[in-house]
Amino acid sequence: MQTSIDRSSLLPFYHQLKQILLDEIERRKLQPGDRLPGDHELCRTYEVSRTVVRQALNELESEGVIERIKGRGTFISSPKTAEGLVQSLTGLYEDVAARGGELRSDVRRLEVVPADAQVAAELQREPGHPVIVIERLRFVNEEPWVLTTTHVPQEVAPGLLDEDLSRQSLYALLEDKYGVQLVKGRRSVEAATASAELARSLGVGQGAPVLVLRNVSFGADGRPVESFVAFHRGDRSRFEVELTRRGEGPVHPLVIVTD
Numbered sequence: 001m002q003t004s005i006d007r008s009s010l011l012p013f014y015h016q017l018k019q020i021l022l023d024e025i026e027r028r029k030l031q032p033g034d035r036l037p038g039d040h041e042l043c044r045t046y047e048v049s050r051t052v053v054r055q056a057l058n059e060l061e062s063e064g065v066i067e068r069i070k071g072r073g074t075f076i077s078s079p080k081t082a083e084g085l086v087q088s089l090t091g092l093y094e095d096v097a098a099r100g101g102e103l104r105s106d107v108r109r110l111e112v113v114p115a116d117a118q119v120a121a122e123l124q125r126e127p128g129h130p131v132i133v134i135e136r137l138r139f140v141n142e143e144p145w146v147l148t149t150t151h152v153p154q155e156v157a158p159g160l161l162d163e164d165l166s167r168q169s170l171y172a173l174l175e176d177k178y179g180v181q182l183v184k185g186r187r188s189v190e191a192a193t194a195s196a197e198l199a200r201s202l203g204v205g206q207g208a209p210v211l212v213l214r215n216v217s218f219g220a221d222g223r224p225v226e227s228f229v230a231f232h233r234g235d236r237s238r239f240e241v242e243l244t245r246r247g248e249g250p251v252h253p254l255v256i257v258t259d
Contacts (some may be wrong), residue, residue, distance in 0.1 A: 014055035110134035209234030
């Protein structure tokens, strides 16, 4: 375990410092929220320039190991919940459970409403078609994580209004109780900032970064059976995508949308 900068090594100083800090975090068994030494202290301890310290910390931050809070310092970050973006049609409940976490939902809204133009287009129904709207503030290990608004055509799951959605997977419920076969989905992700209302719900500052995930799920007959928009805390979530080069099947190019 390296404890000091080896000035005869061909490895850059910032890379060595990064590994030293990782070893120190493991040795001391530091936990999320624990504070690391400040930039100046690291410079003195390891006899390196501030540029070296900043580059090492920047890499640790980009990898999700630490978070730097202006005016407060550098802290061990909470592990981010990863959600598969395109590889499989799963919901947050399955993703969190697969990683040993606990998910619960505060169901803020559960009612039948007429579909507006956007929801109707997503679900391939006529405007005004009755849809069930579900708004949930979702907590991972009792910390607010994501605010989700879901729409399901009423005929797809007519008894959904009577279900307790606080601690169960909507996808599992649709499949197991209502016989909905979820075959494929279309998802997109974009960056945004939290409005005052969203910030209060997620427990972050107004203007904090959020990841906006949009999804439409399709049944065996090719028609949409569910759509949602989810606002994820940017400091607690990441999305994973597996890529292949020139694999079998059609190529779907990256689409960049500008306003």
